[in-house]
Amino acid sequence: MYSILYVDDDEILLSVNKIYLEKNGDFSVDLASSATIALERIPAGKYDAILSDYQMPGMDGIALLKEVRQRHGNLPFILFTGKGREEVVMEALNHGADFYVQKGPDLKGMIAELKYKLNRAIERRRIGDDLKRSRQQMTDIINFLPDATFVIDTRGRVIAWNHAIEKMTGCRKEDILGKGDYEYAIPFFGERMPMLIDTVLQDPPALNQPCSGLRLPENKISQNLFAPRMNGGRGAHLWVHAGPLCDADGIVEGAIETIRDISDVHRIKHDLDQSLNANRGFANILPVGVYEIDLVCQLTFANTITYEMFGLVPEDFNLGINILDYIADPDRERAFREIQGAAKEGSSSGKEYLLQKSDGSTFPALIYGAPVIDPETKQPVGLRGVIIDLTRRKQEALALFESEERLKLILAGGDIGVWDVEMRNLAVHDIYNWCHSTLGYDFEPGKPLTVNACKALISPHDLPKIISAFYRHVEGKTPLFESNFRAQRRDGLWVRVTVRGKVIERTADGEPLRITGMIYAMSREPESDDPLTRSDP
CATH class of the missing domain: 3.30.450.20 (PAS domain)
Incomplete structure (x- = not known):
């Protein structure tokens, strides 16, 4: 039910129209016999609409409309006018009247029009108020x-x-x-x-x-x-x-x-991209393979050396590369277990695997890895590390082994020994076999002899010239340390030997750190006479 304030100086019309408007229970109508009385009642009445006659003494309907708009905003206002008052209608609409209704002899039709326009005006205002409240709510939400x-x-x-x-x-x-x-x-x-x-x-x-x-x-x-x-x-x-x-x-x-x-985010991303490019650029100049994989061994980064190792090109990365496909069958299962273990438990100390190139050929390599940790979850998400191709190292080791074996055969056939002296502690290395085969002594292998122990085997008569030859070489006066002397065998007999050597390492001050050389017997026949009783020829 809508509350209506009906304003008219004609009390008969007030009473009649009130009866008809309230007949169906849609409206509750309060009456005011003048505009002045109406303005006094509006603030306390909480009316849904104002219905006003135009022609009234003192203050007419247009003047009342102006006051209502000034004091009460968009409160619905309908004006009663007589026929032929078009100028009044235009003025009312220009000042904000919602509708107008012309008086006429058809009371029933007039009341029906009044009800319709009252409902229209009230609903339109409510819709407008709801829209205003909705927009205000939207504005408040947006402001927050x-x-x-x-x-x-x-x-x-x-x-x-x-x-x-x-x-x-x-x-x-x-x-x-x-x-x-x-x-x-x-x-x-x-x-x-x-x-x-x-x-x-x-x-x-x-x-x-x-x-x-x-x-x-x-x-x-x-x-x-x-x-x-x-x-x-x-x-x-x-x-x-x-x-x-x-x-x-x-x-x-x-x-x-x-x-x-997002300027800060963009700046951080830019710095991150620069750092990533710098890291990858650095990885590409390293002489070893650098890789990064996820927990299922899918390659997420590789440097140039890694691609070359396996006979791949960077374009293959877009097709998806699983590192397990490039580990030879005998090592593949072990490699997967050890990769998973390194990701969960920490860095790998380096494991050797037989790797397989894209053409099917194989090569030995040493793989190191450390877990990649997600900074948010603190959980491992992959592994990064280096791959070292051992092919050349193994070839060099084999060549060195073969060379050493050949040298041993030569030394054994010529009764030649090698020696190496550390000047810091005067320890003599690598002479055990010669001492055993030529002099008959059984020194403990792996335990270095001392220079003093070796001097005890040399004839005292020959020591001065050995020492002199040594210092001449150390001082740079001779290219080699070279001397002949007599050494006593375990059975007491004497053997003439030749020693040659060279300083191969010095301190920053020029002091000798390491001397190495060779020693051999000049004759296989020992001498029995005391070397102290005669001089060297």
Whole structure:
């Protein structure tokens, strides 16, 4: 039931019309015999509408309408007029009357028109109030959003501009609300131009500003773009999201755009990309293979050497490379277990595997790995490390072994021994076999002899010339340390020997650190006489 204040100076009409209006229970009608009385009652009456005669003494209906609009806003107002008063009707409508009803002899028809127009005026006001409240709620919600947000209607006029976008752009909402013609683009781009929000209202969407990462999930659009006008002309990288605003029936009434300044994120990403490129560039100059795999051994990064090791090219990466496919069958299962263990338990100390190239050939390699840890979950997500091709190392080791074996045969056949002296501790190495075969002594293998122990085997008569030859070489006066002397065998007999050597390592001050050389018997026949009783020939 709607509450109506009916104003008329004709008390008969007041009573009659009240009866008819209240007849079906749709209206409750209060009566006022003058405009002055009506203005006194309106504040306390909570009326849904005012019904007023035009011609009344003192203050007519137009004057009452003006007062009602000034004091009570859009309170529905219907004016009674007589026939032939078109100028009154026009004035009433110009001052905000919702409807007018002409008086006439057809009372039943007049009352029906009154009821219809009262209902229309009241419902229209309620719809308007609901819309206003809804928009206010929307405005309040938008103002509480932490991201810069604005809303336009279907004609492109700004109807909401929240606090965050005021702070971002420096443009107050009082200066932008109600404006269209792409006014909202000026704070971002310095000119009027369509923004992402406008594409929501277009079919198909069209963008005029430089952008990247455009996505169209259903009827919402998001993109990354650069706004050159932001930050005093330094510009800003923005993430923008826009979508339609619809009423309860799904009819589009406007669009909303949310803007987030991601300049810091963009800067961090740029720095991260630079760091990543630097790391990968560094990896490409290393002389070993550098790799990164996930927990199922799928390759996520490899440097140039790694591709070359396996006979691959970087384009193969896009096809997917699983490192297990390039480990030979005998080692594949072990490799998978050890890779999983290294990812979970920590870095690998280095394991040797037989690896397989794309052409099927194999080569030995040493693989080191350390877990890749997710910074958020602190859990391993993969493994990164290095691959060292052992092919050349093994070939060199084999060649060295064969060379050493040949040298041993030569030394054994010629009764020749080698020796190596560390000057720091005067320890003599590698002479055990010769001492045993030539002199008959059984020194403990692996335990170094001392220079003093060796001097005890030399004839005292020969020591001075040996020492002299040594110092002449150390001082650079001779290219080699060379001398002949007599050494006593275990059975007491004497053997003439020759020793040759050279300093192969010195300190920064030139002091000898290491001397190496050879020793051999000049004759296989021992001498029995005492060397002290005669001099060397």
